[in-house]
Amino acid sequence: MFSSYLAAAWRSFLRDRLYALINIIGLAIGLSAALLSGLYIHNELTFERFLPGYEHIYRISAAFAPPGAAPTPVDSSPTDVAPWLRGHMPSLQAAARLNIGTDVVIRVGEVDTLAHIYWADPEFFEIFRFPAEQGDLLTALQRPDGVVLTRSAAREFFGRDRVVGETFLLDHEHTMRVAAVIQDLPSNTHFKFAMIGSSRAEFCPTAALDRAPAGAQKPWDSNTYFRLSPGVTLASVHAALDQFIEEHRPPPGKRTGMKTFLPVMPITAIHMAPTGAAAMRDHGSVDMLYAIGGVGVLILIVSIINFVNLSTARAARRRVEVAVRKAVGATRGQLIVQFMGEASLYAALGAILAVCVVELALPEFNRLAGTDFTFDYWQHPDLLLWAGGLTLLVGLLAGAYPALVLGSINPVSALKGGPVRAGGLLRGALVTAQFTVLIGLLSTIIVVFEQTSLAKEQLGLLETRGVFAIDTDCREFSLDRVRALPGVIAAGCSESAPVGFVKRRSYGVVHAGVSSPYRREVVGSGFFEAYGLKPVAGRLFSPDRVADAQSVILNMTAVTRFGFASAAAAIGEFVNVGDDGKPLQVLGVIADFPLESVRSPIEPTAFSPGDGPLRMMSVRTRLGQETVALGAIKDLWKQVQPFRPLSMYPITQALQDFYADLVAAAAVFGACSTVALLLACTGLFGLTSFAVERRTKETGIRKAMGAGRGDILRLLFSQLTLPVLEANLIAWPICFFVLRRWLAGFAYHVDLGAEVFLGAGLAAVLVAWVTICGQVLRLAAVRPVTSLRYE
Amino acid sequence: MLKLETVSKKYRTTEVETSALNGVSLEIAPGEFVAIMGPSGCGKSTLLNILGLLDSPDQGAYWFFGEEVAKRSERELTALRRTGVGFIFQSFNLIDDLNVAENVEVSLLYRHIGSSDRRKRVAAALERVGIAHRAKHLPHQLSGGQQQRVAIARALVAEPKLILADEPTGNLDTENGTAVMSLLTEINDAGTTVIMVTHSLVHAGYAKRTVKLLDGRVVSETQLAA
Secondary structure, eight states: OOHHHHHHHHHHHTTHHHHHHHHHHHHHHHHHHHHHHHHHHHHHHTTTTTSTTTEEEEEOOEEEEESEEEEEOEEOOOHHHHHHHHOOOOOOEEEEEEEEEEEEEETTTTEEEEEEEEEEEETHHHHOOOOEEEEEEHTTTTTEEEEEEEEEHHHHHHHHOTTTTOOEEEEEEEEEEEEEEOOOOOOSSSOOOSEEETTTTTTTTHHHHHHSTTTTOOOEEEEEEEETTEEEEEHHHHHHHHHHHHHHSOOOGGSSEEEOOOOOEEEEHHHHOOBBTTOOOOOOOOHHHHHHHHHHHHHHHHHHHHHHHHHTTHHHHHHHHHHHHTTTTTHHHHHHHHHHHHHHHHHHHHHHHHHHHHHHHHHHHHHHHTTOOHHHHHHHHHHHHHHHHHHHHHHHHHHHHHHHHTTHHHHHHHHOOOOOOOOHHHHHHHHHHHHHHHHHHHHHHHEEEEEEEEHHHHHHTTTTEEEEESSSSTTTSOHHHTTTTTTTTEEEEESTTTTTOSSSEEEEEETTTTTEEEEEBBBOOTHHHTTTTTOEEEEEOOOTTTTGGEEEEEHHHHHHHHHHHHHHTTTTTSSSSSSSGOOOOEEEEEEESSSSSHHHHOOOOEEEESSOOEEEEEEEEETTOHHHHHHHHHHHHHHTTTSSOOOOOEEEHHHHGGHHHHHHHHHHHHHHHHHHHHHHHHHHHHHHHHHHHHHHHHHHHHHHHOHHHHHHHHHHHHHHHHHHHHHHHHHHHHHHHHHHHHHHSSSSOOOHHHHHHHHHHHHHHHHHHHHHHHHHHHHHHHHHHHHOOOO | OEEEEEEEEEEEEEEEEEEEEEEEEEEEOOOOOOEESSSSSSSSSHHHHHTSSOOOOEEEEETTTTTTTTTHHHHHHHHHHHHHEEEEEEEEOOOOTTHHHHHHHHHHHHTTTTHHHHHHHHHHHHHHOOGGGGTTTTTGGGGGHHHHHHHHHHTTTTTOSEEEEEEETSOOHHHHHHHHHHHHHHHHTTTTTEEEOOHHHHHHTSSSSEEEEEETTEEEEEOOOO
8 A cells, every 4th residue: 555655656746846846845944944943942952061960060150239229140259259168168069260361472482372361270170070182170270380271272372182281381471281171162151261270370360369368359250160069958058158248248337238149050040041240151042042943933834834735736636546546445544644644755855955954054054143053963863853753743734734635535526626625815815924024024134235335334434445453552562663664654543443442421511601422532643544534624633743632623523512613613612522621622623434333323522632541553554555564564563562462453344343233134134034035935836836726727718718828927917916915015014113113223324215115025026926927827828728628 | 601621630648649530521601500419539529629719720721700710829819719709618617716797707808898888798698698696696606507507698798709519508407408508599599600519419409400520520410400
């Protein structure tokens, strides 16, 4: 019997290859989405579980609450907690600190590398038994010069993996010794380190704090962990921590009413807890988990419904087979088994394709999502079991309805050619829903792109091509010598402009009774020139004029807000925008340009030399001579700063952050739209197959009555386009409100014009026509005798 | 006048070639009522399809009211069919999703007739076949006899010169069959040429001439006394 089923399935597959392929691809899309979202959810729910004995490990964090206010969580905790616990609760297996660390220079041989080092107590590795590649973790941090590296860090510093026993110079001062190398951290951990030094190193911040006298105010900059030994209850730890808080309260005269808490949570719970201050990396969110899981399940369901649509649409072709099988004695149950089996076969083929898709898409997915998911089912047979189970479930769900419809066919009516009726309304509604989503995503993409180009246009006010930023103290790296280098056109210093990570904001009476908030930017001479900015009125700072130190340059927004009639009218006037509101004379006015994310409005800004530190140098190079200029800058740096690596980057790279979220949004919407597009097309293709199947005879009748091919095409196209037009009517108002809200988050945004919606709607209609045209053209071309004889 | 001259038609599948018509010559005068008879597979329906311009002969010539049409394109045949031919099928071939009036209207849709004019003509045609009270019903709500009356109304509403009926009574009981034959006679009396394929000798008796086919050839013609 099964060979007959298999033969029927295989031949039906061959006869309708295109349909079978679309069915399988549709299921593959659904399964890929389900697998990817499953991997994401699995990753989110398995944080820290790679650590042996993770169930016994806890973290002590902190929280503080001013009187009457809700507590503010902090991921780190007071430095003293771990040593105190070790002293007061010897029954604990281990307690240790991981200090959040410092940026350092690592010198191996003659090569300097910038890196970040965390500092931990030797007991840290008693608690966390990371998989070691080389060396003994338990003793690694006993010696004050002991350092543990991840394999990547070992490769970065030494160029190889096996480096235990090697030494390097930290900050050109301290010799450190590699005591162990561990595997790279997976993405499902709250840790982010690549190098851990021993807290016994005398010069490290933890050791310095330990030497401080008892009762001294100490920062909360340690992550504190402990491992519970058998027989010790969590309640006893809580009690001990309460005692710690009591012992460390400020003396009665100095109390402020601020309450301190030391919450304890299992390390597996950290990732889903709200992100506290000083977190090593951002925590996950349950909402995100639901959203991604929901999207995965939704895509899977839609692709299953598409499968059902396509299968029932084709049921007509199989009904004679069903009728004959029934006539010769097949039971309804046997037929149901047959068609469910067929669906499972399709699902299995779809699953194989989905595995290929996931393998191919995973690197790009990891890059977008910042994860390192692997899909190594050969190492984790349980993964294969899951995927297999899912496939079987999909096969059964997708096969159930077509099997019921086909199984319930009345053999007499089927052999006579009676109609098979199966949920036409549902089919239309589903296609409308799919196109609504597609139109929504398309209009969103159009707006995101428009908004991104607007943002770039705004930044276009600055001439950023060939401009490089150097992180340096401008007092140490001579501006004059940089300006004299070959290929350098201009160079200027600033505190942080135009990247704007230092924000000074003030409010006050700035001029002639006008009060206004304003932003202060500390810039030196040559800064505006480096970005090709010319004064709208007045002039820019000159290095030769000492008096310029007491002057200010305003942007146009400031000119307007400060109540000046024009840019020219402001020149020579005094405004109170210096340090502590000191009056400064307006030297020049420049055009507005953004100093932070394009979401924020451009503020009235006063640029003045001031006396703040200038930490960033902007160097404009001559186009075509960038390499000459960069080489010269590097040589000069080596002379001036022999022990510090040069941190230099194109300014465009730093400014990308101003619209980075737009680019990310475009990528996400792009990916979603592709999936939505594919699913909508599959759905419409199914609807068209069904319509064609049902209307072949009608077409013959109409042709017999005198309808030409054009009349038939008009009829079919207009009827099949209808769900897409309905989708437009549903999508437009929803998109209008959602997009208007989204754009409201930007200080400067594009107008939400009709062209966005018309464009998306037109695109959807075109997509629909391309999808249906093959089948519809074929139907319209059939000679009436053939279609009348149909069935 | 309709005139077929040594018309042949073959159907090919990948392996078998079936000769449906084999050198058929036939003349039908305007206003005639012709019955075509013969066993299953003798080529009756193929002959009707060619006469009704739904299909073209492989060989031979066909004059359709004075125009040679054997080699015309699909588009030209459609144009001729639109103005000149009405069809009645054994299985009624009504469109499931359209109601009775809309089904009848299909015949007028492709002839550039204004909607109010269409409505008037549909009402008149339904009146003529006695089914006007069912104008808003869907085909599956009607009996077989009623459905065939709708199909007849659809065939005559456009006032074609030629009505082709492929076993119009095949799916009907005696009473309904007689009613349909009376309607066809009435239409013929009004001057329309009627060609009907039938298995029933009784119903063939309504026609003025009977043409018998066997294996794709005309084997006999019987002219009934008027």
